[in-house]
Amino acid sequence: MISVRTFRFHRFPFLRKFVSCNGLMKHTLFFFFFQFFLVPAYRAQTTVSSVKHVGNTVELTVTSDKAFYVGNNIHVLHIGKTVFKHSRQSKKSLVFLIPEKDFSLLAEGETMWMSYGDRFNAETLSDHYIQQLAKQNPNALWHLGLFSKDLLKE
Numbered sequence: 490m491i492s493v494r495t496f497r498f499h500r501f502p503f504l505r506k507f508v509s510c511n512g513l514m515k516h517t518l519f520f521f522f523f524q525f526f527l528v529p530a531y532r533a534q535t536t537v538s539s540v541k542h543v544g545n546t547v548e549l550t551v552t553s554d555k556a557f558y559v560g561n562n563i564h565v566l567h568i569g570k571t572v573f574k575h576s577r578q579s580k581k582s583l584v585f586l587i588p589e590k591d592f593s594l595l596a597e598g599e600t601m602w603m604s605y606g607d608r609f610n611a612e613t614l615s616d617h618y619i620q621q622l623a624k625q626n627p628n629a630l631w632h633l634g635l636f637s638k639d640l641l642k643e
Contacts, residue, residue: 548587567603572632574607600635
């Protein structure tokens, strides 16, 4: 164990005051300092709320309890290896416009996920890896579950 005297404070100057505090103060500072890192970050609930026919398109609506970021990029819907980029956005929902012909070609049980920007290659990602990326990048990638044509409401 490193003693207080041999510890190199020049690398971590904030620890000098911490080590010189009394016991109660050390525990209090330790608790409040590390509580920030131990408390899990709030993750917004993002789900597919509706899928319906509108003319020659199918509208797939993704909603969240936290507003989606609006910037210089677009949100992209991935269903299996197929990518859909046409959407309209309100504060807490995105409506993806899928041509009816493309919707009929989608396979049951494919992974549905959404990304902010088209920086993830759907061809090479497995379902497990997508779920990991969604946990690591909660504001850039969302895992939406498995696709089923039963979601479609006429």
